[in-house]
C-alpha cells in the first residue's frame with residue numbers, strides 16, 4: 773500500500789461523510805503496520821458538539837477492531853459535492869488522539885487534489901502530552 777493508494781481510500785471514505793451542517797466532507801484512511809486499512813468520514817450532529825472527525829472515526833474503528841500499531845494516515849477534505857482542492861490538516865483533537873497510538877515519526881499524508889504533502893505527527897503536535905507523562 774503506497775501513499776497514493778492510501779489517499780485514494782481516503783477519497784472513497786469521504787463519500788460516506790454525513791456533514792449537513794458544515795457542508796465540509798472529510799475522509800481518512802489509517803494504515804496498520806501489518807497492511808490493513810481502516811477508514812472514516814466526519815459525522816455531524818444537529819447539536820454540533822457531538823460531531824466526530826473522519827480521523828477519529830477511522831482511529832476508533834481500528835482500535836475497536838483490535839489494532840494499535842499504525843503506519844500512516846491519509847486525510848482529504850473539501851466542500852460537499854466538490855472535488856478536493858486544498859489540504860485538510862487534522863484538527864488538534866485528532867492530533868492528540870493519533871498521538872495516543874502513534875509516535876512522533878508517524879506520517880500524516882495530505883492531498884490537495886494534485887500533490888501529496890506529508891508531515892510527521894511530531895511536526896503537527898510538538899511537545900505532546902501523552903501517556904509517558906503519566907508514568
Ligand code: THU
Pocket residue numbers: 791794796797798813814815816823824825826827860861862863866
Ligand atoms: N473535520 C474533520 O473531519 N477532520 C478534520 O481534520 C477537520 C474537520 C470535520 C469536522 C466537521 O464535520 C467539518 O469537518 C467542518 O469542521
